[in-house]
Each structure stands twice: as C-alpha cells, then as structure tokens.
Amino acid sequence: xxHVSHLVKTIQGQMILDDISFDxxxxxxxxxxxxxxxxxxxxxxxLIGLLKPDKGVIEIEGRDITxxxxxxxxxxxxxxxxxxxxxxxxxxxxxxxNLAFPLREHTSFDSRMIAIKVxxxxxxxxxxxxxxxxxxxLSGGMRKRVGLARAMIMDAKxxxxxxxxxxxxxxxxxxxxxxxxxxxxxxQCATVITSHDIDNAxxxxxxxxxIQQGKIVIIGTPQALKSSENHFVQEFIS
Amino acid sequence: xxxxxxRFFLVVSQMGDxxxxxxxxxxxxxxxxxxxxxVLKQSYEQGWQSAVIVALTSFASGAVLALQxxxxxxxxxxxxxIAQLVALSLLREMSPVFTAIIFSxxxxxxxxxxxxxxxxxDQILATRTMGVDPMEFLVVPRFLACFxxxxxxxLISEIVGILGGYFIGVYQANIPGVFYINQTINAxxxxxxxxxxxxxxxxxxxxxWICCSRGFTTKGGSLGVGKYTTEAxxxxxxxxxxxxxxxxxIILTFWG
Ligand SMILES: Nc1ncnc2c1ncn2[C@@H]1O[C@H](COP(=O)(O)OP(=O)(O)O)[C@@H](O)[C@H]1O
Ligand SMILES: [Mg+2]
Numbered sequence: 001x002x003h004v005s006h007l008v009k010t011i012q013g014q015m016i017l018d019d020i021s022f023d024x025x026x027x028x029x030x031x032x033x034x035x036x037x038x039x040x041x042x043x044x045x046x047l048i049g050l051l052k053p054d055k056g057v058i059e060i061e062g063r064d065i066t067x068x069x070x071x072x073x074x075x076x077x078x079x080x081x082x083x084x085x086x087x088x089x090x091x092x093x094x095x096x097x098n099l100a101f102p103l104r105e106h107t108s109f110d111s112r113m114i115a116i117k118v119x120x121x122x123x124x125x126x127x128x129x130x131x132x133x134x135x136x137x138l139s140g141g142m143r144k145r146v147g148l149a150r151a152m153i154m155d156a157k158x159x160x161x162x163x164x165x166x167x168x169x170x171x172x173x174x175x176x177x178x179x180x181x182x183x184x185x186x187x188q189c190a191t192v193i194t195s196h197d198i199d200n201a202x203x204x205x206x207x208x209x210x211i212q213q214g215k216i217v218i219i220g221t222p223q224a225l226k227s228s229e230n231h232f233v234q235e236f237i238s
Numbered sequence: 239x240x241x242x243x244x245r246f247f248l249v250v251s252q253m254g255d256x257x258x259x260x261x262x263x264x265x266x267x268x269x270x271x272x273x274x275x276x277v278l279k280q281s282y283e284q285g286w287q288s289a290v291i292v293a294l295t296s297f298a299s300g301a302v303l304a305l306q307x308x309x310x311x312x313x314x315x316x317x318x319x320i321a322q323l324v325a326l327s328l329l330r331e332m333s334p335v336f337t338a339i340i341f342s343x344x345x346x347x348x349x350x351x352x353x354x355x356x357x358x359x360d361q362i363l364a365t366r367t368m369g370v371d372p373m374e375f376l377v378v379p380r381f382l383a384c385f386x387x388x389x390x391x392x393l394i395s396e397i398v399g400i401l402g403g404y405f406i407g408v409y410q411a412n413i414p415g416v417f418y419i420n421q422t423i424n425a426x427x428x429x430x431x432x433x434x435x436x437x438x439x440x441x442x443x444x445x446x447w448i449c450c451s452r453g454f455t456t457k458g459g460s461l462g463v464g465k466y467t468t469e470a471x472x473x474x475x476x477x478x479x480x481x482x483x484x485x486x487x488i489i490l491t492f493w494g
Contacts, residue, residue, distance in 0.1 A: 048367055070371075078369040088364035091355070102368050150368075 001026050001158065001190035002047065007056035009042060009214075016042050017053070018214040026157075027188040029181060031195055031205035033236070039214040040194035041085075044160050047192060048082050049073040060158060078106050081151025081189075083161040083180075087143035089135040095122070095146050096131045102154050121149045124186075125179060141172040145179065152183055159184055161193040165200055173197060177204050198237055210236060259451040266378050271371070276379035277386070284345040284380075285387045289394060292340055296328075296395035299336060300402025303327055307403075308411045317411055321421035324403030329426060330434045333395040335482050338441035341388055342474035346449040349380050350470040353453025354463040362454065377450050384446035385439070392438045396431075433489045440485060445474045 002024040009017040016039045024030045034040050045051040046058060049065050058065050065076060089098045099118045103109050109117065122128050125145040135143055144164055151159060161180060165173035177200040184191040195201050201208055202222045209219040210233060218225060218233050225233060266272075307323040353376065356362050365372040400422060407413045452470035456462050 050363060050366060074366070074369045074371060076369075077367055080367070082364070082367035084360045084364055086359060088360035090361055091359070092352075102370075105368070105370050 001028075001061055002192065003057070003059040003062075004047070005057045007043075007046065007058065008054045009046065009051065010054055011042075016214050017046070020056070020211075020214070020216055022209060022216065022219055024190045024192055026190055027185065029184055029191040029193065029204060029206045031193045031201040031208050032211055033195055033198065033201050033208055034211040035196060038211045040211060041162055043211070044082075044162050044192065044194055047158075047160055048077060048080055078102070078154055079156060080158040080160065081148075081154070081156035083144065083147045083151045083159070083164060085163050085166060086140070087135065087147035089143060089146055089150070091135050094132050094134050095127070095138075098135070098146060099150055099153055102150065106154065117153065121153055124183065125149045141168050141176060144168075144176055148176075148180065148183060152187060155187060157187075157189050159187070159189045159191040161191070163194055163196070165195060165197040173200055174203070180204065202237075255455070256447070256451050259454065260447050262373055263377060263381050263447075263450070266371070266374050267382070271374045271378065272382065273375065273379055276375070277382045280379045280383035281386045284341075284348070284383050285390065287348065288341055288344045288387070288391055291344065292337055292391045292395050293398045295336060295340060296333065296399040297402035297405075299332055300324055300328060300399035300404075301406045303332075303399075304403040304406035305410070308406065312411075318413060318417070318421065320407045320411055320413065321403065321418045322425035324407070325400055325422045325426050326430055328396055328399040328403075329430050331482075331486070333392055333399055334434045334437045334441065335478065337392045337395045338388065338438065338445065338478045338482075339475050341384075341391060341441075342445050342449075342471055342478065345384065345387065346445050346474050347467055347471050349384075349446075349449040350453035350456070350467040351463055353377070353380070353450060354456030354466050357454060357456040358459050358462055372454075377454060381446040381450050384449075385442045388442040388445070389435070389438050392435065429493050433493050436489065437482060437485050440481060441478050444477055444481060448474050448477065 004023070005021045007017050007020040008015075020043060022030065032040050032043065042051060046053055047060075049068065053066055056066070060076065060080070063076070065073065068076060089095075090101070093101065096118055099121060100114050103114045103117060118131075119128070122131060125148060127142060127145055127149070130138060130142060130146070135146070138146065148161070148164075159180075164176050164180060168176065180191070180193065181204040193204075205222055207219060207221055208225055210217045210225070212232065218228060218230055220228070225237060228234065303324045304320050307320040308317060311317045311319050311323065353362075356376065362372045362376065365375060404415070404418055407418045408415050449470045452466045456466040458465070
C-alpha cells in the first residue's frame with residue numbers, strides 16, 4: 001500500500017531525511033520511533049504530499065505521489081487520513097460539523113446520511129456526548145480522538161498519525177494507542193504512526209522503524225528489535 | 239552592509255511571496271472557486287464588527303468638520319457653505335480613508351488573527367490533508383468579503399457623516415434644515431462621489447491582500463499570531479494612507 005524508496009530531503013542545506021526506504025502493507029501498523037528532531041514529522045508530511053522530496057519515490061497504492069500536482073494531491077488525500085499532533089480541528093466549528101466537513105466536501109450524502117455517519121464514527125471513538133461541543137471545550141485527549149474520527153470519516157485506506165500520545169498522561173496515551181490500533185484493524189488500513197513513546201510503540205506496532213538524524217537505523221518486528229544486537233537500538237529501547 | 243543586503247533580499251522575497259499569494263487568490267476567483275455562503279458569512283461578521291464604530295466616528299467627523307467650518311466660514315461671512323464643506327470633504331477624502339483605516343484595525347486584524355491561529359494550529363495544513371484547498375475555503379471568502387463590505391461601510395460613513403454635519407449646522411450654526419439639505423444636494427456632483435468612492439476598491443484589495451497573506455503565513459505560535467497581526471494592521475494603515483495620496487493625484491489629474 002505504501003512504498004517508500006531512497007527518500008532524500010534537505011531543508012535550508014540541512015539533511016533532514018537521508019535515504020529512507022520502507023514498505024507498509026494493508027492492515028499493517030508501522031511505528032516510526034525517534035527522538036525529537038529526528039525527522040519524523042517531516043517524513044509523515046512527505047507521505048501525504050505536504051512536502052516534496054528532493055529525491056526518491058513515494059508510492060501510495062502503486063501511484064507515485066511525488067509526481068502529482070497539488071490539485072491531483074487534493075484528490076489523492078481524500079483516500080488518506082492524517083491525525084495532527086494537537087488534532088488541528090477547526091475551532092470555529094463544533095465536533096459534529098468538523099466530522100461532517102469532509103463528507104460535505106467530497107460526497108453527495110444528504111444531511112440524514114451525514115448524521116448517521118458522524119454518529120457512527122463518534123461512537124467508535126467513544127465521544128457521542130461531545131457532538132455539540134467546540135474544540136476549545138475538549139481536553140487534549142478528546143481532541144485527538146475527534147481528530148482520529150475525522151481522519152477516518154471518509155473510510156481512509158491510509159492512516160498517518162503524528163505523535164498521537166505526546167502531551168497525554170500514561171493512561172490516556174495507552175487509550176489513544178489502543179484506539180488507533182482498533183480503528184486501523186477495523187478499516188484494514190496501512191498505518192504509519194510516529195512516536196517517541198517506546199512502551200506504546202511496542203504495544204501496538206506490527207513493525208517498528210527507529211529513525212535517527214534522518215536515517216532508519218533499524219526496521220523490524222518488535223520481537224526482532226528486542227533481540228537486536230545493535231548498540232544504539234538497545235540503548236534506545238531500554 | 240551585509241546585514242542591509244540581507245534585509246533587502248528578505249523584503250524582496252517577502253514581496254515576491256505576497257504577489258504570488260495574490261495571484262493564487264485571483265486565480266481561484268477567476269476559476270469560479272467562490273463559496274458564496276462563506277463570503278456572506280464573512281461579510282456579515284466583518285460588517286457588523288465595524289459598522290457601529292464606523293458610524294460613530296463618521297458622525298463625530300462630520301460634526302467636527304461643521305464646527306470648524308462654522309468658525310472659519312463665519313469669518314469670511316459665508317457660514318451657509320458649511321453644508322458644502324462637510325459633504326465634499328467627506329465624500330472626496332475623509333470617508334473613504336477613515337473607513338479603510340478603521341476597517342484595517344477591526345476586520346483586518348480579525349482576518350490576520352483568525353488565519354494566523356489556524357496556521358499555527360495546523361488547521362490550514364489539515365485542510366489540505368482533507369483534500370480541500372485552504373485558499374478556496376479560508377482565504378477567498380475573507381478576501382471577497384473585504385471587497386463587499388468596505389464599500390458599504392464607506393456609504394454608511396458618508397451618510398452618517400453628513401448627518402453629523404447637519405446636526406451641528408442646524409442646532410449650532412442655526413442654518414434652516416431644509417436649506418442645509420438643499421445645499422448638500424446642490425453641492426455634490428457625481429464626480430465628487432465617484433472620485434472618492436473608486437479609491438475604496440483599491441483599499442479593499444490592499445487590506446484583504448495584506449491581512450490574508452500575513453495571516454496565512456503566520457509562524458511561531460501565539461506570539462507569532464500577535465506579531466503578524468500587529469504588523470498586518472500597521473502595514474495596511476500605512477499603505478492605505480500612502481496609496482490614497484498617489485490615487486488622489488491620479489484621480490485629480492483626470493477628474494480635477
Ligand atoms: N519548515 C522547516 N524549516 C526548517 N527546518 C525544519 C522545518 N521543518 C523541520 N525542520 C527541521 O527538520 C528536523 C526534523 O524535524 P521534525 O520532523 O519536525 O522532527 P520530529 O522527529 O521531532 O518530528 C529538525 O531539525 C527541524 O529543525
Ligand atoms: Mg514532530
């Protein structure tokens with residue numbers, strides 16, 4: 001579903017992504033682990049075409065998105081969901097309208113159909129009661145849940161989450177991680193999650209990639225990483 | 239010297255970005271990507287926010303013109319010309335410029351602060367990830383609303399300003415009301431109204447352009463929102479005043 005090969009990106013003369021390659025299959029969760037400033041957000045923004053690489057290929061369902069114009073990208077992104085660190089909900093709309101927004105933009109559903117869809121997805125993230133609230137009235141964890149719901153409302157085949165656990169306490173971190181895994185399984189989407197939260201990464205990942213200074217140090221299943229001999233990996237995950 | 243050249247290149251590149259931004263806005267408009275509901279919503283918000291304060295300041299300006307006119311014209315024994323002085327000053331210069339300045343400070347600040355907040359909270363990026371062009375959804379409606387609202391506010395300013403002058407003319411200078419109104423109507427030629435009013439459209443483009451582009455490119459968290467907003471308002475006001483002089487010169491060359 002996602003195929004990345006030899007991705008290179010420099011920003012202002014600084015090498016941010018250095019020859020990144022990996023694949024993510026349908027219904028697979030890849031967690032990209034790395035310290036702050038390692039290049040995780042930059043990588044994720046490339047996957048949805050918000051940034052263009054200097055070199056390399058990014059194929060989404062066999063289509064190289066680095067060659068698409070912004071207009072083609074806008075269409076491509078309807079099939080993709082992106083969860084921002086703080087949720088990035090429109091603060092001038094309530095939760096219902098935030099979730100209805102992509103449906104109103106891209107489908108011809110009538111208002112009854114939209115209401116059904118929104119109710120359904122709110123139930124999935126456990127926030128039926130917050131339907132009429134505005135983002136400023138929600139806690140950080142709730143905003144991320146709504147953000148996740150919005151990312152999935154168009155039944156995305158690709159789900160990208162940028163640091164979903166940052167800024168949350170351990171219990172909420174665990175809840176949102178489990179929720180992402182549950183959603184990802186239910187929709188069978190290829191999922192990439194960036195994080196520096198090692199415990200939750202090992203809880204929910206099918207595979208983990210550790211990234212340092214724009215390079216992938218190691219990529220493999222959680223078990224493989226645990227038994228790795230690599231010095232940096234052991235230091236990082238212990 | 240190096241600092242000066244660096245600064246120069248920074249200003250040039252910012253102007254380049256701003257011009258590119260304006261092209262992008264116009265491209266969307268000419269391609270018909272205009273959301274009329276959003277335009278109306280924005281117009282309503284911008285309009286109501288500024289209408290009362292425009293009316294108040296215009297009434298005061300009309301009144302003060304009449305007060306001064308009463309004193310100065312009485313010296314010349316020509317106090318019945320107060321109505322002309324008030325109406326022509328307002329229509330030709332004061333209403334368009336004052337309204338644009340107040341609009342910059344109210345609606346312009348609001349535009350930059352709103353778009354800036356959306357920018358630093360990733361809402362603009364999120365719009366793109368949802369497959370919607372933020373230019374079309376967030377910027378074009380605000381830009382067009384300026385174009386719609388500023389002329390209406392200017393009309394309000396002109397009418398209320400003349401009322402303010404009437405108030406002083408009738409109750410302070412003891413000019414009969416009917417005579418005052420007749421003087422006003424006789425004094426104003428279409429060219430007086432038109433030569434002032436045409437400027438408003440330039441101001442609307444200027445304010446919409448600066449405030450939208452600064453908001454859209456805001457960086458640096460809540461501090462950034464404050465910085466970009468004050469900068470946008472200051473730039474709008476300065477440019478309105480400078481452009482007014484240039485436009486006045488051009489307009490008077492044709493319709494002096
Ligand atoms: N727009 C930008 N301009 C300049 N440098 C940037 C920009 N975005 C990211 N960087 C740099 O790229 C590196 C990686 O950033 P990022 O991907 O945000 O890290 P993280 O892994 O914490 O998400 C950092 O050194 C950051 O300073
Ligand atoms: Mg990041």
